[in-house]
Amino acid sequence: xxxxxxxxxxxxxxxxxxxxxxxxxxxxxxxxxxxxxxxxxxxxxxxxxxxxxxxxxxxxxxxxxxxxxxxxxxxxxxxxxxxxxxxxxxxxxxxxxxxxxxxxxxxxxxxxxxxxxxxxxxxxxxxxxxxxxxxxxxxxxxxxxxxxxxxxx
Numbered sequence: 001x002x003x004x005x006x007x008x009x010x011x012x013x014x015x016x017x018x019x020x021x022x023x024x025x026x027x028x029x030x031x032x033x034x035x036x037x038x039x040x041x042x043x044x045x046x047x048x049x050x051x052x053x054x055x056x057x058x059x060x061x062x063x064x065x066x067x068x069x070x071x072x073x074x075x076x077x078x079x080x081x082x083x084x085x086x087x088x089x090x091x092x093x094x095x096x097x098x099x100x101x102x103x104x105x106x107x108x109x110x111x112x113x114x115x116x117x118x119x120x121x122x123x124x125x126x127x128x129x130x131x132x133x134x135x136x137x138x139x140x141x142x143x144x145x146x147x148x149x150x151x152x153x
Contacts, residue, residue: 009070010036013059013066014038014059015041015058016041017040017042020040041055056084056087060088063088063092064095067096074101076100076146077089077104078103078104081108082108086121090103090121094123100124100126103121103126104131106133117130118130
């Protein structure tokens, strides 16, 4: 866990398996993304792993555990529209409205999916941004003055 003075911890929760860990850490290094723990799936053949627990439930459970572990912190959830990140994040926002500050979704689908996502965003109180590029999220963060300048060097 990464905890710096006056900064919230950063977590990477992914449905990817642990065998992608090296690739993910190299990607983060290459793009100057701060170090943080990766909460990845332990794929296997038993009932508690790959074949039984779908990615949606896995991600939601891990994120919910983090929210419960840090009830006094607020979070920004970042994902994409390719799977169910918007649905997972908005349901968590409804359950933990005081902890979810914003949801950022990188759009990777068609217009119908974009319409679905925008409708979800209108149902929550947190800031909801659908973006084509991470630069839009950075601009939003800076406009909100959420103290991210030291992270976004």
